[in-house]
Amino acid sequence: MAIPDYLENTVKDYADQAKAAYSAPINTGTFTGRQFVAGEDPLQTQAINMAQQGVGSYSPYLQAAQAAQRTGAGQLGLAGQTLGGAYGALGQAGSALGGVGGTINQAGSTLGRAGSALGQAGSAYGGMGQFQAAGAGAAQGAANIAGGAAGMTGPNAYKQFMSPYQQQVIDATLAEYDKQGAAGAQQIKDSAISSGNFGGGREGAQLGEYQANRLADRAALQGSMLERGFGQANQLAQQNFANQGDLFGMQQGLGGMASNLFNQQGQMGAAQQGLAGAQQSLANAQLGRGTAMQNLAQSQLGRGQAIQGLSAAQQGLAGAYGNQINQQFGLSDFQRQGMGQDISALGSMGAIRQGLNQAQLTADQQAARTGAYEPYGRLTQFGNVLTGLGGGYAGQQYQDPGSGGSPFQSALGTATGLAGLYGKIFG
DSSP, rough: OOOGGGGGGHHHHHHHHHHHHHOOOOOOOGGGGGGGSSSOHHHHHHHHHHHHHHHHTHHHHHHHHHHHHHHHHHHHHHHHHHHHHHHHHHHHHHHHHHHHHHHHHHHHHHHHHHHHHHHHHHHHHGHHHHHHHHHHHHHHHHHHHHHHHHTTTTTTGGGGGGGHHHHHHHHHHHHHHHEHHHHEEHHHHHHHHHHTTSSSSSHHHHHHHHHHHHHHHHHHHHHHHHHHHHHHHHHHHHHHHHHHHHHHHHHHHHHHHHHHHHHHHHGGHHHHHHHHHHHHHHHHHHHHHHHHHHHHHHHHHHHHHHHHHHHHHHHHHHHHHHHHHHHHHHHHHHHHHHHHHHHHHHHOOOHHHHHHHHHHHHHHHHHHHHHHHHHHHHHHHHHHHHHHHHHHHOOOOOOOOOSSOOHHHHHHHHHHHHHHHTTTSOO
16 A cells, blocks of 8 residues: 555654664563562461460370379279278178177077086086097198108299299280380381371381380380289298198197197086086176177278268369369360460451552552553554555554453452461361
8 A cells, every 4th residue: 555645754753663663672670570479467477376386285185184184093093992991881780689699699509508507517527539530630631741841842842833824914915015015116106197197217216116125125024024924823832831831830739739638628517517607707797798899880980981981082182173174175176266266366367467468569560561551552553544544454452461450459369368377177
């Protein structure tokens, strides 16, 4: 298309301007780069630091709850023992009351035996032969006991007193110990996974140290059970040997007693006569003992009731420790929830301020971009005017490359999403 004469100079001027404009490079560094990205707000930094400090903050409350649980369990055990003592005292009181009537009956029987003692005095002399035979039997029994005790000495004497179930108890105890050890190792692995150290050297070192300590403790536990079983069996063997010695002495004593009885049988006639008077005195003493036993029964009843009251108090103390456990867990939850709310609030306010800062930086970026492309827009508009004047079709209207949505709305949407993330950390 030919250029009209009246536009020739104007078109030449447009061409010179376009050449000058398009030959000059655009400095994109004036509207691109990190300087247009808003940095982390101080409130966001405070929220992140608080969240890091809050990790594991429940541990003191958990330890306090565990300590209260152990103490409460001990109080329940003491309450059970105390209650058992109360039942024992009540049983003794019942036995004492039952013995009162028996003692009174014994007093009547004793009076009856006082009469028969006089008749036994005459037959005392006829029983001398049986005491002579008893002395000979006691001597033979002592010899038999001495022969049996000889086989209960030596290094193997303890074996017959070993528990036949000892190995089963050891195996069951070690199996339970191994089961608990495996659970402890799994806890170390789970902790390594949660802290991001799974498969690392720290996890291996912890597992190695844990396994070494556990093997040492296992060996010590097994040795302790074996030593305790041997000690108990050896003690029983020694006690049995001592008992045999006591029986031997008792048999010898019986032999001597039989000899003395043989010699004293002649004196029993007179003694039986004295026994009649002594039995009458005994009857009076038994009547007094019955009254004393009745008073003892009343005292034991009061003691049983007092022990029952103590057991109830110990059970109440155990319940108080249970409440303390719940309070510790409640404090832990309250702390985490309160910290979560603080973190969420700080993170939300920091995200909003970061969004405002980002909106300002984006506006500055758009202004710089608009300024850089402004000459091209003027030339485009100028060219469209010339084309229209020359009778041609105007080109596409120039659009500002920096135009778009509101910088504040875009930044605010990003800030809202970040604030939601802070709220979920301890929510």
